[in-house]
Amino acid sequence: MNIEVIKANHIIKWFIEAAKSMNANKEYLTQLDSDIGDADHGFNMVRGFNKVYNRTNEFLLQENLGILTKDIAMTLLSSIGGAAGPLYGSFFLEFSKKLDKKTTLNLSEFSEVFELGTIAVEHRGNATFGDKTLIDVLVPASEALKKAVKNKKTLAEGINLMAKEAELGMNATIPLIAKKGRASYLGVRSVGYKDPGAASCYFLLLALKETMTQL
Amino acid sequence: MKVLSNKIENIVEEQLYGLQSSNSDIEVRFDPNFIIRKKSKNKTKVILISGGGSGHEPLHTGFVGYGMLDGACPGGVFSSPSPIQIFECAKKLNNGCGIIFIVKNYAGDIMNFQMATEMLSLEGIKSQHLVVDDDIATAIGAPTNQRRGIAATVIVEKIIGAAAELNYSFEECLALGKKIITGARSFGVALSACTMYTTGESNFKLEENKIELGVGIHGESGIEKVDLMPVDEITDVLITKILSDKDYKRTFNSWSFKANKWIGNSLISKKFKENDEFIILVNGLGGTPLSELYLVYRKLNEICKKKHIIIKRNLIGSYATSLDTKGFSISLIKSDDEIIKLWDKKVKTIGLNW
Numbered sequence: 264m265n266i267e268v269i270k271a272n273h274i275i276k277w278f279i280e281a282a283k284s285m286n287a288n289k290e291y292l293t294q295l296d297s298d299i300g301d302a303d304h305g306f307n308m309v310r311g312f313n314k315v316y317n318r319t320n321e322f323l324l325q326e327n328l329g330i331l332t333k334d335i336a337m338t339l340l341s342s343i344g345g346a347a348g349p350l351y352g353s354f355f356l357e358f359s360k361k362l363d364k365k366t367t368l369n370l371s372e373f374s375e376v377f378e379l380g381t382i383a384v385e386h387r388g389n390a391t392f393g394d395k396t397l398i399d400v401l402v403p404a405s406e407a408l409k410k411a412v413k414n415k416k417t418l419a420e421g422i423n424l425m426a427k428e429a430e431l432g433m434n435a436t437i438p439l440i441a442k443k444g445r446a447s448y449l450g451v452r453s454v455g456y457k458d459p460g461a462a463s464c465y466f467l468l469l470a471l472k473e474t475m476t477q478l
Numbered sequence: 479m480k481v482l483s484n485k486i487e488n489i490v491e492e493q494l495y496g497l498q499s500s501n502s503d504i505e506v507r508f509d510p511n512f513i514i515r516k517k518s519k520n521k522t523k524v525i526l527i528s529g530g531g532s533g534h535e536p537l538h539t540g541f542v543g544y545g546m547l548d549g550a551c552p553g554g555v556f557s558s559p560s561p562i563q564i565f566e567c568a569k570k571l572n573n574g575c576g577i578i579f580i581v582k583n584y585a586g587d588i589m590n591f592q593m594a595t596e597m598l599s600l601e602g603i604k605s606q607h608l609v610v611d612d613d614i615a616t617a618i619g620a621p622t623n624q625r626r627g628i629a630a631t632v633i634v635e636k637i638i639g640a641a642a643e644l645n646y647s648f649e650e651c652l653a654l655g656k657k658i659i660t661g662a663r664s665f666g667v668a669l670s671a672c673t674m675y676t677t678g679e680s681n682f683k684l685e686e687n688k689i690e691l692g693v694g695i696h697g698e699s700g701i702e703k704v705d706l707m708p709v710d711e712i713t714d715v716l717i718t719k720i721l722s723d724k725d726y727k728r729t730f731n732s733w734s735f736k737a738n739k740w741i742g743n744s745l746i747s748k749k750f751k752e753n754d755e756f757i758i759l760v761n762g763l764g765g766t767p768l769s770e771l772y773l774v775y776r777k778l779n780e781i782c783k784k785k786h787i788i789i790k791r792n793l794i795g796s797y798a799t800s801l802d803t804k805g806f807s808i809s810l811i812k813s814d815d816e817i818i819k820l821w822d823k824k825v826k827t828i829g830l831n832w
Contacts, residue, residue, distance in 0.1 A: 293676055293677060297674065297676075297677060297681055300698065301556045301674070301681065301696040301697055301698055302674045302676045302677050302681055302697070303554065303555070303556055303557055303674075303676050305676070306554075306676050307554070307557060310554075337562075340560060340561060340562065340593075341510065341560045341561075341562040341563075342560070343560075344553050344554050344557040344558060344559070344560060344586075345531075345553070345554075345557040345558055345586040346558070346584075346585045346586035346589055347586075348558075348560055348561075348586075348589075348590065349561065349586075349589035349590055349592075349593050350589070352561075352593075353593075387589055387592075387593075388585065388589065440619050442621055443585060443621075444585045444586075445584065445585065445586075445696065445698060447620055447621055447624060448615075448616070448617060448620055448624070448626065448694065448698065448701075449617055449620065449698070449699060449701075450616070450617030450618045450619030450620035450701070451617070451618050451619040452617060452699065
């Protein structure tokens with residue numbers, strides 16, 4: 264890969280990749296959610312990402328990253344359902360607020376919107392790092408991006424580092440007691456299970472890495 | 479396990495079509511999905527909307543009609559509705575008198591209803607939340623400020639519904655709602671878990687001789703697994719937990735139209751005491767026959783008499799269900815003359831009718 268900026272078609276490819284990943288991992292996510300939740304996370308994620316996938320042709324006409332990410336956010340918001348809908352929706356809505364009229368994103372700009380998106384998710388969910396949620400993936404991923412910018416890494420390197428930290432963050436949810444979401448009602452009985460939201464968030468970020476390596 | 483379905487993905491929509499063709503008093507809108515009352519004659523009433531995951535019927539779709547809800551937004555099975563559904567439903571019903579959302583306390587429901595409120599606020603439409611959190615079951619290590627909303631939601635919808643019909647103002651409805659919510663406590667038990675459509679299996683394992691205490695209404699585990707006991711003993715365990723629950727303080731968030739943000743205020747539920755008066759609900763979770771619920775009520779009535787707990791009204795049946803879960807919950811809702819007067823008012827919905 265030799266590109267240094269993310270463009271609209273990369274974002275679309277990212278979501279195609281993410282839709283594939285959610286479909287491939289549907290049973291797995293549902294299994295995780297049946298351990299400590301209500302067994303619908305896989306279905307919900309697939310429903311939302313398939314909705315985005317089905318609008319690919321329409322999205323391909325859009326070069327403005329602000330409009331594109333807003334359309335994606337609203338599609339996720341209206342179709343995922345549950346808690347995941349507003350959380351993923353808020354993440355990308357924050358992108359759209361900052362990217363109006365922009366058509367490219369370099370690593371530094373990407374890191375910036377990623378951090379703002381993460382903060383939006385924290386606000387929406389009224390949760391913080393360590394509560395056993397997707398925030399445990401977003402925060403280390405965001406930190407990795409910031410560090411990559413500081414160390415003058417390439418876009419590809421930055422995204423690789425992000426995916427690596429995201430995976431560590433996901434696995435780190437296993438020993439935690441859930442403080443937010445439906446698993447929190449289980450108290451100590453939630454220990455020993457991976458958080459399904461952290462897992463789907465990792466798959467989403469991994470899809471970006473896969474997209475960028477294929478270019 | 480066996481369920482009645484054509485395609486699992488279509489369960490909610492097909493159910494809504496069934497609802498639409500069975501009841502001429504309501505109107506069903508699709509994509510986004512919501513149910514509204516057909517034209518209300520009262521043009522100056524506060525609008526009441528509720529919603530949540532499907533699979534709890536008759537909650538909430540079955541409570542749309544005279545004396546209860548103006549609208550309901552059903553999400554997927556056990557999955558909260560989207561902000562778009564709630565926003566569109568509210569916009570359709572808006573009459574300028576204010577919109578009250580009756581929300582069960584779950585992370586997903588809160589987030590989706592909050593987003594809808596913020597979207598409505600941008601359009602100058604006034605809405606506010608009443609969050610029901612009656613389930614006193616909390617596990618060791620669980621955050622204490624996060625009680626779930628379960629069966630008492632039915633009572634909240636009925637009483638505020640009657641008040642809105644009598645032209646209580648927006649603020650009066652909210653004040654009444656807070657009074658009911660702080661006086662509501664519930665506790666549930668499951669004899670078996672429900673069949674999840676997504677997996678076709680039970681969501682948690684419960685051996686033949688075990689019961690799960692403190693279950694909610696989403697097929698999730700409760701807080702404690704114990705040996706199966708006679709119904710009298712189970713009833714005693716549940717009502718004892720409710721009556722011994724101490725003062726409970728939570729943060730109640732309201733949307734500030736002026737400040738354009740959520741503002742938290744603390745709201746306290748006082749411990750129940752002797753000679754308090756109640757509406758009591760014995761609620762089946764979907765897989766328990768009415769006959770068994772009357773066994774529960776037999777013992778419950780006996781215990782309440784002995785403990786000087788005054789039952790002013792009762793409701794026995796399956797109103798806030800969890801698919802085919804075997805089990806029930808007991809709810810005590812503290813009442814006074816105003817609440818009883820409103821409880822007795824006419825109601826005409828699929829789920830409640832008198």
